[in-house]
Each structure stands twice: as C-alpha cells, then as structure tokens.
Amino acid sequence: MISEDAKQKMRDAVAKYPVARSALLPALRIAQEEEGYITPQGIQAVAQIIGVHEDEVTSIASFYTMYHAKPKGKYVVKVCNSIGCYLRGCDNLLKQLEDELGVQPGQTSADGLVTLETAECMASCGTAPVLQLDDEFVEQLTPERVHEIVLKINNFSGRTPGD
Amino acid sequence: MTEQVRIVTKNIDIPGIDTFSVYTQHGGFQALRKALAMEPAAVLETVKNSGLRGRGGAGFPTGMKWSFLAKNSSKPTYLCANGDESEPGTFKDRMIMEKIPHRLVEGVLISAYATGAKQAFIYIRGELAYAARQLERAIAETYAAGYAGKNIMGSDANIDVVLHRGAGAYICGEETALMESLEGKRGYPRLKPPFPAAAGLYGGPTVINNCETLSTVPAIIENGAEWYASYGTEKSKGTRIFCLSGHVNKPGNYELPMGVTFRTLIEEFGGGVWKGRKLKAFVPGGSSTPMLGADKIDTPMDYESVASAGSMLGAAGVIVIDDATCIVDAVSRMEEFYRDESCGKCSPCREGTFWLAQLLERLAEGQGRADDVKLLSDICDNMSGKCFCPLGDAAITPVVSAIKLFREEFEYHIIHHNCPLSEHNRSAAAART
Ligand SMILES: Cc1cc2nc3c(=O)[nH]c(=O)nc-3n(C[C@H](O)[C@H](O)[C@H](O)COP(=O)(O)O)c2cc1C
Ligand code: SF4
Numbered sequence: 001m002i003s004e005d006a007k008q009k010m011r012d013a014v015a016k017y018p019v020a021r022s023a024l025l026p027a028l029r030i031a032q033e034e035e036g037y038i039t040p041q042g043i044q045a046v047a048q049i050i051g052v053h054e055d056e057v058t059s060i061a062s063f064y065t066m067y068h069a070k071p072k073g074k075y076v077v078k079v080c081n082s083i084g085c086y087l088r089g090c091d092n093l094l095k096q097l098e099d100e101l102g103v104q105p106g107q108t109s110a111d112g113l114v115t116l117e118t119a120e121c122m123a124s125c126g127t128a129p130v131l132q133l134d135d136e137f138v139e140q141l142t143p144e145r146v147h148e149i150v151l152k153i154n155n156f157s158g159r160t161p162g163d
Numbered sequence: 164m165t166e167q168v169r170i171v172t173k174n175i176d177i178p179g180i181d182t183f184s185v186y187t188q189h190g191g192f193q194a195l196r197k198a199l200a201m202e203p204a205a206v207l208e209t210v211k212n213s214g215l216r217g218r219g220g221a222g223f224p225t226g227m228k229w230s231f232l233a234k235n236s237s238k239p240t241y242l243c244a245n246g247d248e249s250e251p252g253t254f255k256d257r258m259i260m261e262k263i264p265h266r267l268v269e270g271v272l273i274s275a276y277a278t279g280a281k282q283a284f285i286y287i288r289g290e291l292a293y294a295a296r297q298l299e300r301a302i303a304e305t306y307a308a309g310y311a312g313k314n315i316m317g318s319d320a321n322i323d324v325v326l327h328r329g330a331g332a333y334i335c336g337e338e339t340a341l342m343e344s345l346e347g348k349r350g351y352p353r354l355k356p357p358f359p360a361a362a363g364l365y366g367g368p369t370v371i372n373n374c375e376t377l378s379t380v381p382a383i384i385e386n387g388a389e390w391y392a393s394y395g396t397e398k399s400k401g402t403r404i405f406c407l408s409g410h411v412n413k414p415g416n417y418e419l420p421m422g423v424t425f426r427t428l429i430e431e432f433g434g435g436v437w438k439g440r441k442l443k444a445f446v447p448g449g450s451s452t453p454m455l456g457a458d459k460i461d462t463p464m465d466y467e468s469v470a471s472a473g474s475m476l477g478a479a480g481v482i483v484i485d486d487a488t489c490i491v492d493a494v495s496r497m498e499e500f501y502r503d504e505s506c507g508k509c510s511p512c513r514e515g516t517f518w519l520a521q522l523l524e525r526l527a528e529g530q531g532r533a534d535d536v537k538l539l540s541d542i543c544d545n546m547s548g549k550c551f552c553p554l555g556d557a558a559i560t561p562v563v564s565a566i567k568l569f570r571e572e573f574e575y576h577i578i579h580h581n582c583p584l585s586e587h588n589r590s591a592a593a594a595r596t
Contacts, residue, residue, distance in 0.1 A: 016325050018239075018282065019365055024347030025330050050347070063349040063506075065331030066289045082251045083450055083482060086496045087409045120333065120500055121251040121450075122290055125408035125480070126415045135292040 084125025219373030252480025448477025
C-alpha cells in the first residue's frame with residue numbers, strides 16, 4: 001500500500017521540477033522506502049502521479065540498480081569489490097561475511113534478516129576496503145570490524161553467527 | 164617536504180564547517196556576494212582567465228565551455244553539477260559534498276549567475292546517502308539565509324538549486340546520460356551533437372560541470388584569476404585533489420598544485436608503497452585511464468605531461484599497484500566493473516565488455532587458451548572508437564595498457580596455467596570462486 005502521505009511526498013517532488021517527469025526517480029525512491037521494494041502498487045502510484053504509463057515506470061525502475069522488485073533482508077550489507085577495495089583485500093572480507101552470516105552474495109538469509117551483496121566502486125578507495133550497512137558507510141574494514149558488524153546484525157535477531 | 168595547497172579543500176577540517184554558520188564565519192559566501200556585485204560576463208571572464216579546466220575527466224576549459232552556451236535559445240538555461248562520482252579510484256567529490264557542502268552550493272550559485280541559469284541541479288550519485296543529507300541541509304540553510312531562490316542576497320538575481328539523487332548507474336556520470344536521468348528516463352547517453360551547451364536539459368542550453376570544478380569557482384572569484392593561475396603549470400593551472408589509493412601506506416585525498424610528480428604524491432604524501440614492496444604500475448587518473456609502468460613515476464601530474472607519458476590525468480584517481488599483484492587478476496577485476504556498468508545501448512560495448520571480462524577471468528584462473536591474448540586485443544580493436552559513448556573506450560583501456568606493459572605475464576598464465584608470482588598462485592582466483 002502506498003499511503004496518502006507517500007503520495008503527497010511524490011507530489012511535492014513533482015513541484016520541485018520544471019517538468020513532472022523529472023520526479024520519476026525520486027517518486028520511485030519514495031515508493032521503495034514505503035514498501036521496502038518496488039511493488040505493482042508502487043509502480044501504479046508513481047505512474048499516476050507523474051502521468052506516464054506503468055510499463056514506462058517499470059522499464060525505468062529496472063534500469064537503476066538501487067530499485068529492486070523483490071524484498072530484501074532487514075539488513076542489507078553491500079561490499080565493494082572494485083579495484084580499490086580489491087587491492088586492499090576485500091575478497092577475504094567478503095568470504096568472511098559469507099561464512100559468518102551464512103549467506104552467499106546476492107542472497108537473503110532464510111530468516112529474512114540479512115541480504116549480502118557486492119557493489120561497484122563506492123567513491124571510498126582512500127578508506128578501502130569498505131562496505132555499506134543499510135546505505136551508511138563502514139570504512140577501513142578489518143576482519144575484527146567485519147566480525148563486529150556480524151555480531152550487531154545477529155544480536156538483533158538473537159541468532160549465533162553462521163546459523 | 165612539499166605541502167598541500169588548499170584551495171578547494173581550504174578549512175575542510177574545521178569542526179562544524181559543514182554548517183552554514185561556521186562556513187560563513189570563515190569567509191563563506193563572500194565570493195557569492197562579490198560575484199553578485201559584478202556583471203555576469205565579468206564573472207565568466209574571470210573564470211576564463213584563471214585557466215580553470217574541468218575536473219570531471221576531460222579537462223575542458225571551464226570558462227570557454229560556459230561561453231559556448233547558446234545565446235538566443237527560446238528555452239531557459241540550466242546548470243548541472245555532476246556529483247555522480249563513480250569512476251573507480253576517485254573519491255574527492257564525495258568528500259566535498261560530505262565535509263564542505265556549502266562550498267559546492269556557493270560554487271553552483273556563482274556559476275549559475277555567470278551563465279544566466281536560473282535553475283541549477285546537483286545530481287548526486289544514489290548510493291551517497293550521507294552526502295545527500297549534507298547537501299540537502301546545506302541547500303535548505305542557504306535558502307533560509309536568502310542566499311538562494313528569489314533576490315539572492317538582496318540582489319535581483321533569482322537562482323533555484325535542486326538536489327537530485329541518482330539510483331545506481333555509473334553511466335549517469337556521462338553528461339548526456341545525466342540529463343536523460345534528470346528528465347526521468349533510463350540513463351542512456353544521447354547522440355552529440357547537439358552538445359549540451361546548445362540543447363541539453365529539457366532542450367535548453369545547459370552547462371554541466373564536475374563538483375570539484377564548481378567548488379573551485381568561489382576561490383577564483385574571491386582572489387582573482389591571476390592568483391589562481393599562479394598555481395600549477397603553464398597549461399594546467401591551479402590545484403587538483405589527487406585521490407591516492409591502492410597499495411600505499413597513507414591513501415587519501417591530497418590537494419596539490421598541478422605539475423607535482425607522481426613520485427612526490429606516492430612517496431611523500433602516500434608514505435610509499437606498503438609492506439616494503441616495490442611499485443609495479445599505477446593508474447594515473449581513475450580506472451578509465453591507461454596504467455603506467457613504475458618507470459613513469461617521475462612524470463609531473465599535469466594534463467600535458469601525463470598525456471606525453473601515454474595516459475591521461477582524467478579524474479585524478481591515482482591507483483598504486485605493488486609488485487606482488489597479479490596484473491591479470493587486477494585487470495580482470497577492473498573489467499568486471501565495465502561489464503556491469505555498460506548501459507547496454509550499443510552492442511560493441513555491451514557484448515565486448517562481457518567477452519573481455521569472461522576471457523580475463525579464465526586467464527586469471529589459469530584456464531586461458533593459446534590465442535587468448537590476441538583475442539583480447541582483437542576485441543579491444545573492435546570496440547575502439549566504435550562504441551556509442553566514451554564508456555566503451557574506457558572499458559578497453561585497462562586491458563590494452565596492461566597487455567602493453569605486461570604481455571609476458573599474460574602469456575605466462577596461458578603457458579603455465581598459473582601465475583608467475585609464487586605467493587599468488589591462483590589463490591586470489593581460487594578465493595573468488
Ligand atoms: C562513462 C562516463 C562517466 C562519467 N562520470 C563522471 C562523474 O561521475 N563525474 C563527473 O564530474 N564527470 C563524469 N564524466 C564526465 C562528464 O561527462 C563531463 O565531461 C563532466 O561532468 C564535465 O565537467 P567538467 O568540465 O567540470 O569536468 C563521465 C564521463 C563518462 C564518459
Ligand atoms: S558505449 Fe557502453 S555505456 Fe556507452 S552507450 Fe554504448 S553500451 Fe552504453
């Protein structure tokens with residue numbers, strides 16, 4: 001369900017631009033924040049407010065990697081594995097996360113707690129290796145730091161690492 | 164010991180400089196005030212005379228770009244700040260946006276005034292949530308003070324600034340794809356001409372500049388063109404923020420006058436190659452620029468010298484690679500980026516990046532076939548100059564330059580099904596699968 005509140009936010013976004021369609025990306029973001037992912041209802045609401053066909057909205061949503069058509073875990077861990085992080089050992093940290101979280105990159109744990117992903121260069125090569133936990137950076141990663149993140153995520157659900 | 168010259172990064176470490184009050188206490192928005200008292204043409208002339216060139220990659224003279232804007236268009240003029248920063252090896256615009264966002268906003272306002280744009284957009288990469296919050300607040304504070312919007316600073320200038328967040332696509336950093344994305348479409352590059360200066364965003368004359376470029380403008384207005392031009396070299400004026408990453412002891416952003424050598428950056432500022440190892444190669448301007456061998460370390464970091472050395476200064480992302488690195492595996496990783504970020508609009512790039520990535524992976528894993536190096540070069544030849552936008556040429560750059568420098572190492576992988584670096588021995592590739 002896209003709330004009236006969210007729809008109002010979409011209309012506010014439209015008002016900021018000379019052309020309504022420019023608010024398409026922001027409106028999709030609002031829809032995704034509302035429902036956790038891009039649902040058919042989200043597409044419909046965006047299409048209505050922006051004034052373009054639903055198929056068009058779907059096509060655009062599918063172009064941008066940050067919009068996703070399926071739900072993700074409660075926590076999303078994105079590990080950069082581009083050249084800057086690669087040179088500073090991100091592959092080992094990714095492996096550690098796979099082992100300790102018990103999920104493969106691109107997958108969500110069965111209990112829906114965490115999604116593990118790899119990401120393209122995140123403009124942080126000077127503090128590599130890095131990851132994002134729910135869109136916030138964690139930089140200069142070490143195995144200890146990675147372990148802390150796993151503990152934090154697991155603490156939330158009361159499970160033990162690797163379960 | 165060489166010192167940093169802080170122009171764009173001036174005051175960046177002062178606590179609270181990311182707030183309007185501290186920024187203004189330290190002279191913030193004085194340049195905007197000064198600009199508003201000048202004729203827009205005089206502001207443009209000052210930027211032109213300063214010799215400032217674009218910091219987004221191509222190094223085009225900024226004042227000249229502004230002067231190309233169509234004068235008699237029936238449509239409004241727009242200004243876009245490019246904050247899509249996604250080139251592997253660069254991380255300077257994110258720093259500006261996070262740590263000193265008002266400087267970018269001030270630069271945007273002055274540049275919009277100079278170019279006659281009443282509407283400016285800051286296009287920020289979708290993944291940069293914190294930078295977006297910082298900019299959102301900086302813009303709101305600037306409006307609240309009456310320094311943006313209607314009658315800014317009591318003058319008769321009206322300039323609106325809107326922050327626009329991307330949603331994950333490297334290609335949206337390319338200026339025409341950025342405009343498509345801003346118009347609410349898929350970020351496919353447009354055919355040029357028309358150039359943005361003639362018909363860009365919503366069909367209006369449009370100027371697009373990198374964040375660092377725009378953040379340099381306030382200092383130029385404040386201190387004058389001659390002052391700025393006194394830094395740097397004959398043709399590469401001023402400073403740049405060099406993003407130093409990879410195998411150095413002290414990676415980070417260092418603002419230095421152009422013309423300082425890579426050796427100074429890597430050894431003095433970066434503390435040298437880490438773990439007591441030796442330099443194998445370095446990428447001078449972000450992963451889309453040809454890598455250079457260790458013998459080029461004394462090259463001065465200015466556009467012309469780096470070009471004579473066989474590469475480009477690009478976005479000034481200096482990536483250091485030590486001698487324990489398997490170059491095939493490293494290039495394989497660089498190619499994966501282009502494969503994933505190719506927008507898919509044209510087939511040489513869409514298919515070519517896929518094949519290159521596949522071949523490189525197979526080589527790195529010791530599964531390469533006899534003709535693979537030739538095959539790689541053939542694919543690069545077939546992509547070179549034949550792709551719709553510059554991403555296609557960028558994608559072959561790491562491969563072509565690495566084969567040129569390290570052909571034997573590629574061939575060793577094929578002949579011996581293994582890596583010549585004993586400690587490597589396919590372990591990196593094995594760990595990856
Ligand atoms: C694939 C591709 C990606 C680019 N990404 C960026 C970017 O993230 N930021 C940027 O400022 N310029 C980027 N550029 C360069 C822009 O197209 C444009 O030249 C630049 O923003 C102009 O600003 P400048 O003159 O101040 O350098 C990219 C170009 C290409 C081809
Ligand atoms: S060269 Fe690549 S990124 Fe550029 S238009 Fe073609 S497919 Fe898209």
